[in-house]
Amino acid sequence: MHQLIDSHCHWDHPRLQSLQPHLWRSCLDQGVGQLVVPGTQKALFAQQISLCEQHPCWHLALGLHPYFSDQHIPQHLTDLADAIHHYKPIAVGEIGLDFVLDIELEGFSIAHQERWFVAQVQLAQQTKLPLIVHSRKANDRLGQLLRQLKFDQGGIVHGFSGSVQQAEKFIQLGFKIGLGGSLTYERAQAMRRLAQALPLTGIVLETDAPDMPMAGQGKGQPNRPDMLPRVLAVLAELRRESLSEIAMQTVANTLDVLRLK
Numbered sequence: 001m002h003q004l005i006d007s008h009c010h011w012d013h014p015r016l017q018s019l020q021p022h023l024w025r026s027c028l029d030q031g032v033g034q035l036v037v038p039g040t041q042k043a044l045f046a047q048q049i050s051l052c053e054q055h056p057c058w059h060l061a062l063g064l065h066p067y068f069s070d071q072h073i074p075q076h077l078t079d080l081a082d083a084i085h086h087y088k089p090i091a092v093g094e095i096g097l098d099f100v101l102d103i104e105l106e107g108f109s110i111a112h113q114e115r116w117f118v119a120q121v122q123l124a125q126q127t128k129l130p131l132i133v134h135s136r137k138a139n140d141r142l143g144q145l146l147r148q149l150k151f152d153q154g155g156i157v158h159g160f161s162g163s164v165q166q167a168e169k170f171i172q173l174g175f176k177i178g179l180g181g182s183l184t185y186e187r188a189q190a191m192r193r194l195a196q197a198l199p200l201t202g203i204v205l206e207t208d209a210p211d212m213p214m215a216g217q218g219k220g221q222p223n224r225p226d227m228l229p230r231v232l233a234v235l236a237e238l239r240r241e242s243l244s245e246i247a248m249q250t251v252a253n254t255l256d257v258l259r260l261k
C-alpha cells in the first residue's frame with residue numbers, strides 16, 4: 001500500500017462528515033494518511049477550524065472561494081487575517097478566479113473576483129504562506145496577476161484544467177499542479193495527455209471530495225478521499241511509471257510546496 005496525501009479535500013463538508021468515523025478509518029486503510037482541507041467562506045471557518053484541530057493530519061487552509069464572491073464582505077478579509085494569525089493554517093485558499101460563473105452578475109464580475117483574489121494573495125505574501133488556487137477558464141489571467149504581484153510563496157493550482165504550457169507557467173511560478181478524479185474518465189483525453197506531459201516533480205494528487213465524482217461512481221454519490229488511490233493508479237498507467245515512484249514523488253511535492261514535515 002502506498003502512502004498518499006489528498007491535497008484538496010473538503011473534509012468539513014456535511015456529505016463527508018456524515019460518513020464519519022468510518023470514512024477516516026477507510027482513508028487510513030487505503031493509505032491516505034493526510035488531508036488538506038481548504039476554506040471556502042467566512043461563515044464556515046469556525047467549524048472547519050475546530051474540525052482540523054481534532055487531528056494533526058487534517059491540514060487547515062483558510063480562504064474565501066470565488067464561488068461565494070457575491071457573499072464575501074470587506075469584514076471577512078479582516079476576519080481571515082485574524083484567523084490566519086490565530087490558527088496558523090498551512091496555506092491561504094481556496095482562492096482564485098472562476099470565469100464559468102455568471103460574470104455578468106455584479107457579485108461575480110471579473111473585477112469583483114479579482115479584488116478578492118488580489119487581497120488574499122497580498123495576505124499570503126504578508127504571512128509568507130503558499131496558496132491553494134481555484135482556476136476555471138482563468139489560467140492566463142491568474143498567472144498574469146501572480147507575476148504582477150511578484151508572488152513567490154508557491155502553492156497548488158488545484159483541479160487543474162488547461163494546456164501543458166499554462167501548467168508549465170504555473171510550475172515556473174513555484175506552483176504544483178493538482179490532478180484528481182477527472183483523470184479516471186477515459187473520455188478526458190486532453191487531461192490525460194496533460195498528465196503524461198507534465199514533469200512528475202510538478203504534480204500533486206487530490207480528490208476535491210465531495211465534488212468531482214470519479215468514473216463509475218453512481219450519480220449523486222459523493223467523491224471520497226479514500227478513493228485517491230484510483231487517481232494514483234490511472235496516473236501510473238498513463239505515465240508508465242511505477243505506483244511507488246508516483247506516490248513517493250507526489251507526496252514529496254505536496255510536503256515541499258506546503259512546507260509540511
Ligand SMILES: [Zn+2]
Pocket residue numbers: 008010038094208
Ligand atoms: Zn475545492
